[in-house]
Amino acid sequence: MPDVVVNGRFLSRPITGVERYAGEITRRLEGRIRVCRPPDSAIGARGHLWEQMRLPRLVNGALLWSPANTGPVVVSRQVVTVHDVAPLDHPEWFEPRVGAWYRWLLPQLVKRVARVITVSQFSKTRLMERLGVPADRVVAIPNGVSGRFHPRPSAEVTRVTARYRLRAPYLLMVGSLEPRKNFDVVARAWAEAGPAFDGLTLAVVGDTRQTLQAAVPDPRLGWVRRLDDVHDTDLPALYAGAIGLVIPSLDEGFGLPLLEAMACGTPVVAARAGALPEVAGDAAIFVDPHDPASVAGGILRLVGDETVRQTCRARGLERAAAFDWDRSASMTWQVLSDAAGGAA
The missing domain is CATH 3.40.50.2000 (Glycogen Phosphorylase B;)
Known part of the structure; x- marks a missing residue:
């Protein structure tokens, strides 16, 4: 050996x-x-x-x-x-x-x-x-993708989301928010969508302190929830409880959160950039990461249509099983x- x-x-x-x-x-x-x-x-x-x-x-x-x-x-x-x-x-x-x-x-x-x-x-x-x-x-x-990323029972989702004081419906972003993760385009998409996003929360998991303070300096903007200290074992339930994952990155060598979300049965809105189309196949809603209107449209399509979410969920589970x-x-x-x- x-x-x-x-x-x-x-x-x-x-x-x-x-x-x-x-x-x-x-x-x-x-x-x-x-x-x-x-x-x-x-x-x-x-x-x-x-x-x-x-x-x-x-x-x-x-x-x-x-x-x-x-x-x-x-x-x-x-x-x-x-x-x-x-x-x-x-x-x-x-x-x-x-x-x-x-x-x-x-x-x-x-x-x-x-x-x-x-x-x-x-x-x-x-x-x-x-x-x-x-x-x-x-x-x-x-x-x-680890076997612990799979659809979770509703009782577990309720328990974990309550621990982080997170209410449905929420979208999830996961990862360290360096510039290429492109949080700014989501902020502009939210502003462009206006009342269409009322009641929807963006929960951001990762070390977000400096990034979100720069992008959202007004703490009264309540559509963002910073989850800086999520325990890794809670992540599958946070994926499973989300109405969707948004991954608007300008570049990704792979995009592991996309795969983890699909394995948990969570629909995905993803940038048509880097390796994300290669990983997601036909299982995601793709958007232009440079265009806030495209990102807003992708999110609205996801949150506003149960049939679209169910299609993405089924395709995502099948796609994730190949990894x-x-x-x-x-x-x-x-x-x-x-x-x-x-x-x-």
């Missing part, structure tokens, strides 16, 4: 789609891998220093798998998962120092490592076009084994 070490830097970060991916695959490879975790103090710049300076000494000749976009550039016996190339395509979405670091790191890293994994055909194409990665060195392995973390882990292990020169 090949000797594989996992770059465990993702374990010290809040859970977003990247960290969920890394955790799901790593758990399924237990017994075949060793995880190197940085000290708790290694966050931010210290985390980068640990990854670039300390981690290479801990690998000790094994194959390194870096599952969360970054890895030590001096380790060539490495497989890195790059989820998207947004810092290169759209540096304006990132804090200048962060963007500059990724614009230096990613080209160096993908040029030196043995293999690159990514999570969608969209991201594979962008890696090939933007960074010149040969097709035979990058493998697209789609994400899965499986066990299969993703098996495909990942095959890439790692091939890169290590061992038998799968």
